[in-house]
Amino acid sequence: MKQLLVVAVVALAAVALYATSAPAGEQAVTPKQFTALSKRVKTLEQDNKDIKTLLIVIIGCAFDQGAIPVTKAPQFHITGTGEATDFYALTTNNQECVDLINSPAARRVMRSASG
Secondary structure, three states: OHHHHHHHHHHHHHHHHHHHHOOOOOOOOOHHHHHHHHHHHHHHHHHHHHHHHHHHHHHHHHOOOOEEEEEOOOOOEEOOOOOOOOEEEEOOOOHHHHHHHOOHHHHHHHHHHOO
């Protein structure tokens, strides 16, 4: 009788363990969830395209030119002899680069990246 009880307890424990660890069946995705996911993917793809465009600008335009030291005190200007440099500004004489940097897509990416 004891052996039967032990086998029954072990069998019950095995069934309970299987029930808790077995993978669930397939779950259906509702049309609303699919639409929301499709919208999110489309937004991420557009952001990815904008970021790639901005990287092309940075690589093709900014890194082939020089940088000038500037300061913001008392007003924004190129630093003179003896003045401390607050940061460096990239420069370019290429009008295509200037137009691309000032494009709506580049401004949108920079605006979203700044918060």
